[in-house]
Each structure stands twice: as structure tokens, then as C-alpha cells.
Amino acid sequence: MADDDLPRLLRDLGATAVATLLAQHVDDGRGYCRACSLPQAGPSRWPCTLRAAALAARDLARRAR
Numbered sequence: 001m002a003d004d005d006l007p008r009l010l011r012d013l014g015a016t017a018v019a020t021l022l023a024q025h026v027d028d029g030r031g032y033c034r035a036c037s038l039p040q041a042g043p044s045r046w047p048c049t050l051r052a053a054a055l056a057a058r059d060l061a062r063r064a065r
């Protein structure tokens with residue numbers, strides 16, 4: 001799987017899905033992602049992979065317009 005597959009997938013899901021990801025994956029104030037800090041997974045450093053992918057997806061969508 002190429003590095004840019006995830007951003008493309010998210011872009012195809014639409015602006016609302018990307019905006020939701022960006023709204024959920026925020027810094028919890030201690031340098032960790034709020035949405036990724038699941039008990040079973042442990043805290044994830046922020047910005048997390050999903051936020052980076054969502055930002056890239058938003059850029060892709062902007063460039064396409």
C-alpha cells in the first residue's frame with residue numbers, strides 16, 4: 001500500500017468525513033491524540049497518522065477543485 005493511498009481514500013469519503021476526522025483527532029493538551037488514545041491501543045503521539053492523512057486528503061480535495 002502506497003503512502004498516499006489513505007489520503008486518497010479519505011478524500012473519496014468526502015469533505016464531511018475528513019472534517020470529522022480533523023475535529024476528533026486533536027491534541028489532548030499533553031501531546032497525544034484524543035481520538036487515538038483508546039484504552040486497548042494506548043496513547044498515540046499527536047499529530048497522529050490519521051490526522052496527517054486527513055490533512056493530506058483535504059489538500060488533495062483542494063487541489064482537485
Ligand SMILES: [Zn+2]
Pocket residue numbers: 025026033034035036044048049050051
Ligand atoms: Zn488520532
